[in-house]
Amino acid sequence: MDHSRASLSFHRRFRNAILGSLTFLFFGVAVAPLLLIVYVAWDRGKSVLDWNFISTLPTGFPVGSEGGILNGIAGSMILVVLASSLSVPVGIWAGMYLWQEGKNPAARAVRLLSDLLLGVPSVVWGIVGFYVFSTSTGYGLHWGFSALAGGLTLGFIMIPIVTRVTEQALRDVPISYIEGAFALGASRWQTLRGVALPGAMAGIGTGILLGILNVLGQTAPLVFTNYYNTGIPNSLVGSQGAVGDLAMQIFIYVHEPSKVMHVKAMAAALVLLAIVLVIDLGIRLLTWGSRKIASRVG
Amino acid sequence: MARMSVASFYAYYGENAALRDISLEIPDRQVLALIGPSGCGKTTFLRSLNRMNDFVKEFSIEGQVTLDGVDIYSSEMHPVMLRRRVGMVFQKPNPFHKSIFENVAYGLRIQGIRSRSILSDMVEKSLRAAALWDEVKERLDSSAFSLSGGQQQRLCIARALAVEPEVILLDEPASALDPISTSRIEELIQDLKTQYAIVIVTHNMQQAARVSDQTAFFLSGELVEMGETSRIFTNPSDVRTEDYITGRFG
Ligand SMILES: Nc1ncnc2c1ncn2[C@@H]1O[C@H](COP(=O)(O)OP(=O)(O)OP(=O)(O)O)[C@@H](O)[C@H]1O
Ligand SMILES: [Mg+2]
8 A cells, every 4th residue: 555655656756757857858959049049149249249339330341340230230120110011911901801701712712822922932032022123124113122122022921920820819819709799789890809809919919020030030032122231221212222131231241251240240140139039028018008908999 | 569589490500400490479578588408409599589690600590580570680680780789698707808897888889989978877887787886886997807707797797788788688697606696697687677678598497487477498409388487387388398397307
């Protein structure tokens, strides 16, 4: 009797210990890359990291060997804003449409299309963007290598991400809330706006965040649509309309045969991480706020 | 006079008939209790009265349901307008993620009512009618989820009352409540029937006997009999009704 109880508890403790260490191990494997990036970037880049680095434009020869990365910071922000202003409204709208229509053939087609778009390699987007937005021999818009061409190309990459996550977040809102609104005589649109969307806001925020983070890390779609600028342009369109971009800047810097540029690339990576952190917190705050507002005005 | 009337009504989930050949009248200013064993179609019937089954895939109907003589499944009655006139309280409390005030005000806001004073008056009136006012009047702005389950259900009743429906459908509204809240709800139903037609699903025979004027007994998707509650409980005409209410099955 005593013996069996003791062995049972031994088994249980053994199992708990195994599960506990596995959890710890997997957690470690999951966060190790981030720690590694931060460690390497900090170790290599900290020597140039100061206020000047983030508040001045690159100078010297090659350009960037002196000065900072303000062009990249500003440019990435501009691209994110442009990409989001296209993809957030379109993606949320498409997600709401898919949620409403559910299984009808048109909705199925949109869903399939959106999933296919998710799988399109970003360099292909770059080429399409080039033909549609940038080149003067292509399909028409003649915007040159510009922030608008690059930002909209990135926006197209973001749309299917926001669409997918919006639809799923709406589906995760419990049916009893939806029915509660319908039973009070709410129309489909009122139910969607007043009950389903606020309930899905956190999920949609996550979708937008995923889209933005994806866009922040892209270089391939920008090569043919915006490329890079060591300054800050006066216009977002036309042959003088290109912006800097942090990811592109890092890519260019590490290809320079210059020790100081490599150090600056690492420091720029740290800045990019910090921006990611700020955007993450910002979106959390926004979704929290918009949920508050939505729940107040119904 | 009958407020709603149901004639030769069939309801199907796909191929399966959940209700067969139901005909009955829902009298105004009275309480109709629906009783019957689990799965006999009470909820299906109730949700057919305000077209909440429209959202169920593969659901279809035959026959007719009228509200004040108008076929509610015809193009003459928009489902949204129907649901404003035929309110519903669900078995499990389902308040919105909003404040107590906004939960009750929701049905009015979606009708476009913006005036703060009208909203406040209606919210207070509805919360009083649902016997919840004294418990929440100090904290109308706190979340509905800070309330107990029983309070949440009374909030849902208040929410339904706020839009001043003509018919109120209650699907086992007290099954999640403690005895004191339950008796409050029962008193409330007695008050409400002076103004509304009320249909209540209940598994509790005593409750049906206490609150209702008419009782309808459902069995396997069919209406076995309907009549004055006092007669159904003392002198049912069908032996199956007698077996059920005396607890011999179900
Ligand atoms: N969404 C649905 N899809 C398919 N069948 C359903 C659905 N809802 C109910 N049914 C079936 O219809 C029949 C009647 O169900 P209903 O929920 O109306 O019964 P009920 O009398 O309310 O039961 P209970 O007392 O347990 O709530 C049951 O056989 C049930 O399985
Ligand atoms: Mg039921």
